Amino acid sequence: MSNATLNLNGKTYELPVIVGSENEVGVNVTKLRGTSGAIAYDPGYGNTGSCQSAITFINGEEGILRYRGYPIEQLAKQSSFVEVCYLMVNGKLPNQAEYETFKNTLTRHTLLHEDMKKFFEGYPRGGHPMAVMSSMVTSLSAFYPESDDPEAINLNIIRLIAKFKTLAAFAYKKSIGQPYIYPRNDLSYTGDFLHMMFAVPAEPYEVSPIIEKALDMLLILHVDHEQNCSTSTVRMVGSSQANLFASISAGISALWGPLHGGANQKVLEMLEMIQADGGDYSKYMDMAKDKSSGFRLMGFGHRVYKNFDPRALILKEAADDVLSELGKEDPLLDIARGLEDIALNDDYFVSRKLYPNVDFYSGIIYRALGIPVDMFTVMFALGRLPGWIAQWHEMRNDPSMRINRPRQIYIGEGARDYVSIDKR
Numbered sequence: 001m002s003n004a005t006l007n008l009n010g011k012t013y014e015l016p017v018i019v020g021s022e023n024e025v026g027v028n029v030t031k032l033r034g035t036s037g038a039i040a041y042d043p044g045y046g047n048t049g050s051c052q053s054a055i056t057f058i059n060g061e062e063g064i065l066r067y068r069g070y071p072i073e074q075l076a077k078q079s080s081f082v083e084v085c086y087l088m089v090n091g092k093l094p095n096q097a098e099y100e101t102f103k104n105t106l107t108r109h110t111l112l113h114e115d116m117k118k119f120f121e122g123y124p125r126g127g128h129p130m131a132v133m134s135s136m137v138t139s140l141s142a143f144y145p146e147s148d149d150p151e152a153i154n155l156n157i158i159r160l161i162a163k164f165k166t167l168a169a170f171a172y173k174k175s176i177g178q179p180y181i182y183p184r185n186d187l188s189y190t191g192d193f194l195h196m197m198f199a200v201p202a203e204p205y206e207v208s209p210i211i212e213k214a215l216d217m218l219l220i221l222h223v224d225h226e227q228n229c230s231t232s233t234v235r236m237v238g239s240s241q242a243n244l245f246a247s248i249s250a251g252i253s254a255l256w257g258p259l260h261g262g263a264n265q266k267v268l269e270m271l272e273m274i275q276a277d278g279g280d281y282s283k284y285m286d287m288a289k290d291k292s293s294g295f296r297l298m299g300f301g302h303r304v305y306k307n308f309d310p311r312a313l314i315l316k317e318a319a320d321d322v323l324s325e326l327g328k329e330d331p332l333l334d335i336a337r338g339l340e341d342i343a344l345n346d347d348y349f350v351s352r353k354l355y356p357n358v359d360f361y362s363g364i365i366y367r368a369l370g371i372p373v374d375m376f377t378v379m380f381a382l383g384r385l386p387g388w389i390a391q392w393h394e395m396r397n398d399p400s401m402r403i404n405r406p407r408q409i410y411i412g413e414g415a416r417d418y419v420s421i422d423k424r
Contacts, residue, residue, distance in 0.1 A: 002017045003015060003017060006032075009036075015032065016028040020052070022057055041409055050227055050235070051227070052398075053226075053227070054394070055067070055088065055224060055226075055390050055391060057226075058226050060305045060307070061306050063305060063308045063309065063310045065225070067084065068092070072314070073310060079220065081189060081220050081223075085102075085106075085386040086098070086099065086102045088224060089161075089393070103189070105158055105162075106158060106161060107162070108162075110162045110165070110166050110183035110185075111182070116139065117170075119136060120171075123174055125174065125175065125177050127175065128374060129172055129175055129375055130377050130381070132175075133171055133252050134249050136167045136171070137160070140245040141243055146244070153396075160244060160248065164381075164382060165189065165193040165196070165382060168193065168382055169193055169196030169197045172197055172372070172378070181197075181199045188212065190212050190216045190219065191207040191212045193215075198370065210322065211370070214318060214368075214369060215379075217314070218383065219383035221311045221315065221358060222358075222384050224384070224390065229254050230255040230384065231251065233251050234248060234388045234392050236404040238392045238395050239401060244389070244392060247388075248385070248392070251381075251384075261376075261380040263299065264299070264358075264363035265363060266359075268363035269373075270298045271336060271363075275331055282342065284297075285297070285339060285342045285346070285349075289348050297339075298359070299356060300339075300343055301352070301353065301354040302355075305355070305357065307355070308356075309355065309356065309358050315358060315360075318365060322368050322369070330364060336360065340360070343356065362376075363376060
């Protein structure tokens with residue numbers, strides 16, 4: 001193992017270097033404070049490795065994303081969401097028998113305890129589904145208490161994956177004042193979710209194979225994305241040995257933010273604004289280059305990808321296919337294509353590596369599938385769930401795991417004496 005040398009205040013410190021399986025290099029600073037009294041300062045943790053993980057690999061410079069070593073392009077087009085769930089949780093692809101067992105076990109655990117319906121009744125109609133989801137996932141802790149037994153943990157993982165789509169569909173039904181639709185064992189995971197979302201009593205509802213396939217792909221594309229804000233939140237909360245449900249609930253809350261899971265909603269709102277203003281997307285691209293305009297271009301650029309987001313390339317093709325297969329035309333898609341064309345050919349955007357990201361097209365596809373805007377972030381959470389679970393499970397089984405406790409650089413007042421209020 002090689003070392004990195006740090007020169008600080010006239011002294012030299014040797015810091016171990018860690019190299020990952022894809023030749024990623026990290027400098028181990030865990031003992032830096034103890035030996036030198038200094039800490040590593042990295043606002044936003046943009047250059048800090050908080051863990052070693054075998055789940056997801058990203059190469060932002062080359063636009064590579066792999067789950068457990070499998071390229072996202074292959075999984076999105078050839079696999080299924082349930083199979084990818086198995087991959088993430090178990091670390092390998094299932095054989096046919098393992099897949100059938102896993103799929104059937106998920107099917108048997110989709111029902112919610114009837115008492116949980118009382119919780120839904122307490123929320124106001126119109127309450128945001130993400131608020132409901134965060135609370136309801138935490139509530140599962142009361143129905144399925146924590147245990148350190150591996151079999152009990154695995155059962156809770158199955159329960160959470162199975163029931164999450166039921167919770168999501170019920171949260172939507174609550175928000176629009178419709179009766180809940182119970183899960184069906186004869187439908188696929190994605191098909192069952194669509195049925196619970198859109199079916200109404202006494203009216204037939206057939207799940208569209210086109211919509212089912214498109215949604216399955218969208219969920220796969222969102223399964224995991226390394227140590228992003230919500231995933232890091234799941235790990236941080238879990239590092240206190242908080243249970244699975246509480247840790248995932250925290251991840252849901254982190255995902256809710258408009259800079260994270262809510263970004264595709266912001267993209268759609270931007271496209272609608274441009275459409276309402278006559279559809280002149282060139283005008284808005286000029287505004288994006290003018291810092292004084294106050295206009296922010298949504299759906300372009302990424303904290304990690306410095307070339308292109310591979311998920312965006314898949315979704316660009318899928319947007320055309322889905323709208324064509326459904327026989328729909330969406331003027332927002334034309335605006336999106338126009339924005340993208342300018343961004344890919346304008347030196348301002350090219351030099352800043354402002355390429356379309358996954359949020360740029362996902363909102364358009366969700367809209368084509370009939371998913372309402374308030375549910376966009378919930379769909380993100382549904383897709384991200386197996387990744388969160390895999391990260392939580394990996395962290396819990398890591399023998400070097402310890403409670404997360406970042407440091408800080410204090411910039412407040414120095415020591416001063418208290419003066420009673422009547423003398424101030």
